[in-house]
Amino acid sequence: MTIASSTQWICFLALSAAVVLGSLGVVLLPNIVYSAFLLGGVFLSVAGLYLMLNASFVAAAQVLVYVGAVNVLILFAIMLVNKKETLAEIPGLPLRRLLSGGVCAGLFLLLLRVDITTPWAVPGPSPGGDDATVRIGMHLFSDYLLPFELASVLLLMAMIGAIVLARRDVYTVDVITGDSVDQALIEKIRTPLLVETPSDRSPALETTR
Amino acid sequence: MNFSIPVDVPLQAYLILAAILFCTGVWGLINSRNAVRVLMSIELMLNAVNINLMAFSSYIDGQLIRGQVFAIFVITVAAAEAAVGLAILLSLYRNRETVDMERFNLLRW
Numbered sequence: 001m002t003i004a005s006s007t008q009w010i011c012f013l014a015l016s017a018a019v020v021l022g023s024l025g026v027v028l029l030p031n032i033v034y035s036a037f038l039l040g041g042v043f044l045s046v047a048g049l050y051l052m053l054n055a056s057f058v059a060a061a062q063v064l065v066y067v068g069a070v071n072v073l074i075l076f077a078i079m080l081v082n083k084k085e086t087l088a089e090i091p092g093l094p095l096r097r098l099l100s101g102g103v104c105a106g107l108f109l110l111l112l113r114v115d116i117t118t119p120w121a122v123p124g125p126s127p128g129g130d131d132a133t134v135r136i137g138m139h140l141f142s143d144y145l146l147p148f149e150l151a152s153v154l155l156l157m158a159m160i161g162a163i164v165l166a167r168r169d170v171y172t173v174d175v176i177t178g179d180s181v182d183q184a185l186i187e188k189i190r191t192p193l194l195v196e197t198p199s200d201r202s203p204a205l206e207t208t209r
Numbered sequence: 210m211n212f213s214i215p216v217d218v219p220l221q222a223y224l225i226l227a228a229i230l231f232c233t234g235v236w237g238l239i240n241s242r243n244a245v246r247v248l249m250s251i252e253l254m255l256n257a258v259n260i261n262l263m264a265f266s267s268y269i270d271g272q273l274i275r276g277q278v279f280a281i282f283v284i285t286v287a288a289a290e291a292a293v294g295l296a297i298l299l300s301l302y303r304n305r306e307t308v309d310m311e312r313f314n315l316l317r318w
Binding site for chain 2: 053125140166
């Protein structure tokens, strides 16, 4: 890193403040659309931190994959399932939040102690700088070739699995109008499967298909 | 042990930032009632791990940047996880008409 140390500190503090505040907003904001956009801001700030850590290729990959793909996918999911629903009250919810907050604070203190007390082997060898992309390519095609190929197989499996899970497997045609029915996200006519109806206690396994 | 501000940003600063991000993600994972927010919390935790990997790669393993290769694999797996997770969420929403995590209890007992 060749920029001045004060500039480095200012960049780090601004980016880390954006990351921390953005992540708190993602977790705490009641409107989930705001949470999704703040998540994009957190991803961009993390990409800025990668640029500070001499990793331009991973920063570009972070912007392309996380902001361009994952965040857009999350926004699509929100717009598909964002129905106004009144959540049922749960007894002891504040106590549960307090307890889990205590557990997370304890985990943070443990991590903080490990971070501070461990004698890290710094300074290591000087970072490579701009030829990091070349080195990553050499790693991916020599000693990390098997994980690279496995990652491609994993992406293929995830793509096929997502298609199989999300597609509608029933195609019916209205006999009167000739239009295809049941192409909406939720079937409007019949009750959806596995919804607990107030009449019977067991989940209604209806044999409508 | 002096507490003066070091000249460069130390490794520990990145590690503490990643710890804060990870704990926030864990809290959100436990306490979210919207299933989409649970997936967002998982993404936060994966980003915290990536920050750790990149910090170690830059400060300790500066020549053989193995941490950056691992971070690329983590990004790949996170993309696959998001796609499958959101497909499962759509399928759940189609069957239960809700995204409330407290009502996804068919396999609980």
